[in-house]
Amino acid sequence: MSAADGIDIKCVGVTKTFRDFWMRPRVRAVEGVDLEVRRGQIYGLLGPNGSGKSTTIKMLLGLLTPTSGRIAVLGRRPRDVGAKRHLGYLPEESYLYRFLSARETLDYYGRLFRLPGNVRRERTDRLLEMVGLEAVEHRPVGEFSKGMQRRVGLAQALINDPQLLILDEPTSGMDPVAARQIKDLIADLGSRGKTVLLCTHQLSDVEDLCDRVAIMYGGRVRAEGTCDDLLVQEALTTIQTDALPEGVVAEIRGLLARHGIDHCDVTRPRRRMESLFLEIVDRARAEGLQTSGARSGGGVADFLRGEPASSASTAPAGPTDGAVVAPAAEVDTGLIESLARRP
Ligand SMILES: Nc1ncnc2c1ncn2[C@@H]1O[C@H](COP(=O)(O)OP(=O)(O)OP(=O)(O)O)[C@@H](O)[C@H]1O
Ligand SMILES: [Mg+2]
Secondary structure, three states: OOOHHHEEEEEEEEEEEEEOOOOOEEEEEEEEEEEEEEOOOEEEEEOOOOOOHHHHHHHHOOOOOOOEEEEEEOOEOOOOHHHHOOEEEEOOOOOOOOOOEHHHHHHHHHHHOOOOHHHHHHHHHHHHHHOOOHHHOOOEHHHOOHHHHHHHHHHHHHOOOOOEEEEEOOOOOOOHHHHHHHHHHHHHHHHOOOEEEEEOOOHHHHHHHOOEEEEEEOOEEEEEEEHHHHHOOOOOOOOOOOOOOHHHHHHHHHHHHHOOOOOOOOOOOOOOHHHHHHHHHHHHHHOOOOOOOOOOOOOOOOOOOOOOHHHOOOOOOOOOOOOOOOOHHHOOOHHHHHHHOOO
């Protein structure tokens, strides 16, 4: 489904005040938030605990009503059911039916989207493989570890091949191998033209993945922009080369000094802990060590095809097997424009 102007999420001046039993304002959770997430972007929503990220997400999903301000999601108002067909949501807590197996859980969500039986089976197979749970698919999810439940939650969020994916702390509780795979998956979905709103405390995930970020504090957006805009240190230069002998380093220092530059830090870069961890786990797997936990997930399920990023900002997503796609005429194209005009 297409959103006017390729904007999948638009918030203008959104405020949410929670009230107490006597309707007195109690917590101002979100205050005057403006957000614009374009089609195909991976957008990071950051902020310390209680800064209003989940409240913002719940308003985007129509689970909470803003006290003031306006929101459009996929060109529609958040409570419009038409937009929900094209939306995938992973909540910060895994709300799963304890006694359903992983397969039954995905089948259940597939039924909510009215996917035909053969499509549900096919997608469930692919998603279980993708998140590495095919070997434990018949166990009740109530028995799963936290990270395994997150994997089921992520598969559930993708069963309808959504255009817009809203992920609230997707890698929380996941081991570093799974977290890496989820990051790769998110990057892949972005390159297929899907839009992802990613709310996380893992700052390295944001640096690796996000096109743009908004940093919230006390319910307000304190900084917004691309990672480059926000992070590049214009006043410094890094030159990376092979290990240098002492003499060469001394010569470089001399050269810099002749140009009036005294500040020169010379260090050996460290590899990231993630790369060491992944190497050790890969080695254990290659040695055939047994595990009763989740396996390493597979590649991105082929039904999540999306659209190429190059045409992402204009072309509407193609219809998906069995999923009902709203005709373009149903999209409230005036909504984005009307949101842009502040009262
Ligand atoms: N249903 C509610 N009733 C009252 N206050 C609430 C409710 N939900 C959230 N709040 C308050 O709103 C503020 C923002 O909460 P929110 O859950 O949006 O934070 P967050 O940024 O998602 O934090 P975290 O990183 O811990 O998940 C907090 O002060 C919280 O206590
Ligand atoms: Mg939260």
